Each structure stands twice: as C-alpha cells, then as structure tokens.
Amino acid sequence: MNNAIVIGAGPAGLSGAISMAQQGLKVTVIDEYMKAGGRLLGQLYEEPTGGWWNGVKESANLYNSALSLGVDFKLSTPVSNIEKIDGQWVVYTNEHTYTTPNLLLATGAAELPIPIPGWTLPGVMSVGAAQVMTNVHRVKPGNKGVIVGVNVLSSAIAMELKIANIEVACIALPRLTKVSEETGNPLTVMNSLLNVAHMAPSQLVKMGSKLMKNDFLKKMGITFYPKKGMKMWDIPIMLRKAVIEIYGNNSVDGVILADISPSGEIIPGTETKISADFVCIAGGLYPLAELAALAGCPFHWIEELGGYVPLHNEKMETVLDGLYVAGNITGIEGAKIAIKQGHLAGLTIANKNYHGKLEQEIQDALQQLNSTRENAFIQFHPDINIGKQKLQQYWIKHQQDIKLVKN
Structure with a gap:
C-alpha cells in the first residue's frame, strides 16, 4: 500500500512527492497528461535577475528528482472518482483502483x-x-x-x-x-x-x-x-x-x-x-477542485484567490482526515509558490506518519512559502494575502463550530 498518493504531476504535486519520498514514504503520483509538469511545462520568461525561468527544464528536474527517490508515476491516467472507505482514500482510475491513508490533491487550475x-x-x-x-x-x-x-x-x-x-x-x-x-x-x-x-x-x-x-x-x-x-x-x-x-x-x-x-x-x-x-x-484561471468536491470537502468562494477553494489550513490540511491540497487548487498563484506549497504539504503528511517529529521543518517550509509569495515576480491576484487571511478565518470558525458540536 502507498503511504501517500498525489493526484496531479504539476509543480505542487511533484514537489510534494519529493518531500514525502525524502522522508522515506512510498508515494505514487497520478496524472491524466502523458508528461509530468502540468502548467509549468509551458512557462518561459526572463526574471528580474536576468536569468530565464524555463518550465520544461524545471519540470524535468523535479520529475527526475522524484524518480531518483523511488516515486511511482502513473501518467496518462485520468482519475474518475475518489471516496473514503474504512479509513482509506480510494482513488478510481480507468485502469486500476488505488488505496492510501493520505491523499494530496494538486490538480491545479483550469481556464475560464x-x-x-x-x-x-x-x-x-x-x-x-x-x-x-x-x-x-x-x-x-x-x-x-x-x-x-x-x-x-x-x-x-x-x-x-x-x-x-x-x-x-x-x-x-x-x-x-x-x-x-x-x-x-x-x-x-x-x-x-x-x-x-x-x-x-x-x-x-x-x-x-x-x-x-x-x-x-x-x-x-x-x-x-x-x-x-x-x-x-x-x-x-x-x-x-x-x-x-x-x-x-x-x-x-x-x-x-x-x-x-x-x-x-x-x-x-x-x-x-x-x-x-x-x-x-x-x-483567466480558476481552481480545479472537482475531486475535492467529490470527497465532500467544504468550499468557500474567495474572489482574491480566483474562485471556490477547498477549506484548508496553512499546513495544507483539509477538514477531512488524510486529505491535503497544494498548488492552484488553493488559489491562483505562480509555479514557484506551488512548489513551496507542495513541499509544505509533503512535510505535513510525513509529519503525521512520524508522529510530529517534523514540526521545525514545517515551520521552515511555511516561512519559505510566505517569502516566495511576498517576492513573486508574477501576481495573478493583487490581494492574495487578503484572500489567504479570509480562508484562515473560515478555518478557525469551522474548528470552533466543531468544538461547539462536540460539547
């Protein structure tokens, strides 16, 4: 059985898989496209430093790193449904059915x-x-x-x-x-x-x-x-x-x-x-979050994030046990931010597996994510930080509501 399954082989999914594999987890990445990289594959622009951001090369580097760590890839494999059965996430594809205790959705964005x-x-x-x-x-x-x-x-x-x-x-x-x-x-x-x-x-x-x-x-x-x-x-x-x-x-x-x-x-x-x-x-783009909806994850419309996003906390955990999100499914941003989110999500999943031994690594990853967002060369939404604050307020309220129900 896989320790974790990642749906989406874009920058967030690849980075998340690498982070988990570095911590010794067995990981499978599933993507409907024939090649890993997602929207990162198409990117090519000159950065303020004078260097070039070449998405094809960046994708290849991430993919090869994941392969070297033993990550299993199922490309050209569309996912038709996900559900939770007996404490395990079940992922249905056109060829096989996979089960895992931890599922990372890194499905990216779609064009309007x-x-x-x-x-x-x-x-x-x-x-x-x-x-x-x-x-x-x-x-x-x-x-x-x-x-x-x-x-x-x-x-x-x-x-x-x-x-x-x-x-x-x-x-x-x-x-x-x-x-x-x-x-x-x-x-x-x-x-x-x-x-x-x-x-x-x-x-x-x-x-x-x-x-x-x-x-x-x-x-x-x-x-x-x-x-x-x-x-x-x-x-x-x-x-x-x-x-x-x-x-x-x-x-x-x-x-x-x-x-x-x-x-x-x-x-x-x-x-x-x-x-x-x-x-x-x-x-424009909107978060591609249909699989999270199938799983029963609650959503909120946040204009500053580009549309409906699944409710999650800053560590990329959703309200459903074992379900995590990273990348543009959480709000429309650039590939560099998606990579940092995937890294953070991967550490969060590994931390659960190792009973909280990676808390310092998670805090470092959070700091790296915030710094990358602050210095982003391309910003799809000018008020992204306001959107993230709204999302965290929704998360806090949800946690408070759960406590009230339990009491």
Missing part, C-alpha cells in the same frame, strides 16, 4: 472560457493552449494572432509568443456581457494589468503604472487611455477596444474590433477589422 461569436472556428483556442503548443510542442499556433482578454496570464503568454517570433497584433477586451462582466470592464482590467507593468520593457509603462495608485487616477487613466492602445513588448494593449466577433469561412481570418466607453459599452459605428490566422481567448 469567454463566448464570442465565431469562437467555434478552427484557429480559436485558449491562451493556455497556445502556450503549450509554442513552448512545449514547439509548434506555432499561427503566424499572426489576436488575444482576447487582458490579464496577467494573457500578458505573460503574449510575451512568450513574441519570444517565439509569433506576431501578436493586439490584446483587446471581450465585449462586455453578463458572462464577461469582469473581463470586459476596462477599469477592472486595468487593476490586473498594473500587476504585470513591471515586466514591460518600456520605462514609460513602468513609470505610469506607479502613478496609478488611487481610484481617481485609474478612472482618469481609463478615460484618456489611447484608442490604439499602449504597447508592451511592442504589442498594443487595448483597454478601449473590444472584440465583438471572430470572422472567417473555414478558419479564422480575423476579428472585428469596436471602440468602447470607459465603462465598457460598445460605441456604434467604430467597428474595424484586424486580420489574423489564430485567436486566443484568455478568460
């Missing part, structure tokens, strides 16, 4: 779609798909593209496409609807864009972002934002134009853009066309 007329045409894809095609499979999604959705993820991937010598005509907003209420509102989007302004090569953009500290200046910035956009990495970022349609006969030929007001309403008569042979839709 934005419905746009014409989005079923060949050549329309999620921005994450374009990232994987380019950085993992070394296949160009096209020669000239348009990205719909201005956020941290789309901005970072646009930079990666430029590095691969793929032309990005522009990044524009989707049309404002009830579905795209957050992603189609220029003021809301500006707050997100300010979180990646430090990555821009333009000193003008960097300086301008530092001035946008209060709501009044942000509203003024949106009102006078150039209709042609401001360039980052030579890509026009358009906060006053929206993609209202993707057109083409048998595949993408381009998009139709329209000017929008500072509040996001379409201005009639301003429609223009931009030619393109592929379109990326970037609606």
Whole structure:
C-alpha cells in the first residue's frame, strides 16, 4: 500500500512527492497528461535577475528528482472518482483502483472560457493552449494572432509568443456581457494589468503604472487611455477596444474590433477589422477542485484567490482526515509558490506518519512559502494575502463550530 498518493504531476504535486519520498514514504503520483509538469511545462520568461525561468527544464528536474527517490508515476491516467472507505482514500482510475491513508490533491487550475461569436472556428483556442503548443510542442499556433482578454496570464503568454517570433497584433477586451462582466470592464482590467507593468520593457509603462495608485487616477487613466492602445513588448494593449466577433469561412481570418466607453459599452459605428490566422481567448484561471468536491470537502468562494477553494489550513490540511491540497487548487498563484506549497504539504503528511517529529521543518517550509509569495515576480491576484487571511478565518470558525458540536 502507498503511504501517500498525489493526484496531479504539476509543480505542487511533484514537489510534494519529493518531500514525502525524502522522508522515506512510498508515494505514487497520478496524472491524466502523458508528461509530468502540468502548467509549468509551458512557462518561459526572463526574471528580474536576468536569468530565464524555463518550465520544461524545471519540470524535468523535479520529475527526475522524484524518480531518483523511488516515486511511482502513473501518467496518462485520468482519475474518475475518489471516496473514503474504512479509513482509506480510494482513488478510481480507468485502469486500476488505488488505496492510501493520505491523499494530496494538486490538480491545479483550469481556464475560464469567454463566448464570442465565431469562437467555434478552427484557429480559436485558449491562451493556455497556445502556450503549450509554442513552448512545449514547439509548434506555432499561427503566424499572426489576436488575444482576447487582458490579464496577467494573457500578458505573460503574449510575451512568450513574441519570444517565439509569433506576431501578436493586439490584446483587446471581450465585449462586455453578463458572462464577461469582469473581463470586459476596462477599469477592472486595468487593476490586473498594473500587476504585470513591471515586466514591460518600456520605462514609460513602468513609470505610469506607479502613478496609478488611487481610484481617481485609474478612472482618469481609463478615460484618456489611447484608442490604439499602449504597447508592451511592442504589442498594443487595448483597454478601449473590444472584440465583438471572430470572422472567417473555414478558419479564422480575423476579428472585428469596436471602440468602447470607459465603462465598457460598445460605441456604434467604430467597428474595424484586424486580420489574423489564430485567436486566443484568455478568460483567466480558476481552481480545479472537482475531486475535492467529490470527497465532500467544504468550499468557500474567495474572489482574491480566483474562485471556490477547498477549506484548508496553512499546513495544507483539509477538514477531512488524510486529505491535503497544494498548488492552484488553493488559489491562483505562480509555479514557484506551488512548489513551496507542495513541499509544505509533503512535510505535513510525513509529519503525521512520524508522529510530529517534523514540526521545525514545517515551520521552515511555511516561512519559505510566505517569502516566495511576498517576492513573486508574477501576481495573478493583487490581494492574495487578503484572500489567504479570509480562508484562515473560515478555518478557525469551522474548528470552533466543531468544538461547539462536540460539547
């Protein structure tokens, strides 16, 4: 029997498996993809130090470290269900059923779609798909593209496409609807864009972002934002134009853009066309937590974390005995933070197995996690610490409620 099973071979899952294996635990990692690494595989960007963060190499290093420690991998293996029977977690896959006393869910995040007329045409894809095609499979999604959705993820991937010598005509907003209420509102989007302004090569953009500290200046910035956009990495970022349609006969030929007001309403008569042979839709990310829901773990909606997250404490323990979480299932953050969370979760599981002998190691891991979060180069949500505080308040209340029921 496994001492622990990890579902998800991304940065959090790999790191968690390594930490447990280093403590002598027998660990199996299950993932539906054919290769370990998860979203880490697609990442490629220059860091403030001048070095490069290469997700393919980082994934290989983690995977090889896990293999050298005896971690067993079941790749190309989707998990269909989990449940607890007689004190053991039972994991159902398409080939076998596995049991374990400790289960770490490191399932990551999924992309939010934005419905746009014409989005079923060949050549329309999620921005994450374009990232994987380019950085993992070394296949160009096209020669000239348009990205719909201005956020941290789309901005970072646009930079990666430029590095691969793929032309990005522009990044524009989707049309404002009830579905795209957050992603189609220029003021809301500006707050997100300010979180990646430090990555821009333009000193003008960097300086301008530092001035946008209060709501009044942000509203003024949106009102006078150039209709042609401001360039980052030579890509026009358009906060006053929206993609209202993707057109083409048998595949993408381009998009139709329209000017929008500072509040996001379409201005009639301003429609223009931009030619393109592929379109990326970037609606953002949300925690992929269906398996935690199947297990019966309670959830809370925390906007600062990107959606519904399973209730857990700072040591990555859920309220269900033997069930742990790490990575983007706990809130949308970067790969380096996911690695630290996986390490912490692995130590917490090993500590349970060794009756509390690893408390100092856990405290050190917590400190490393907080430091990594504080110095994160890319922040998907500016108020992540507020979200984490809310989550801990929910945890404290849950523990208090349990005591009341017992008494």
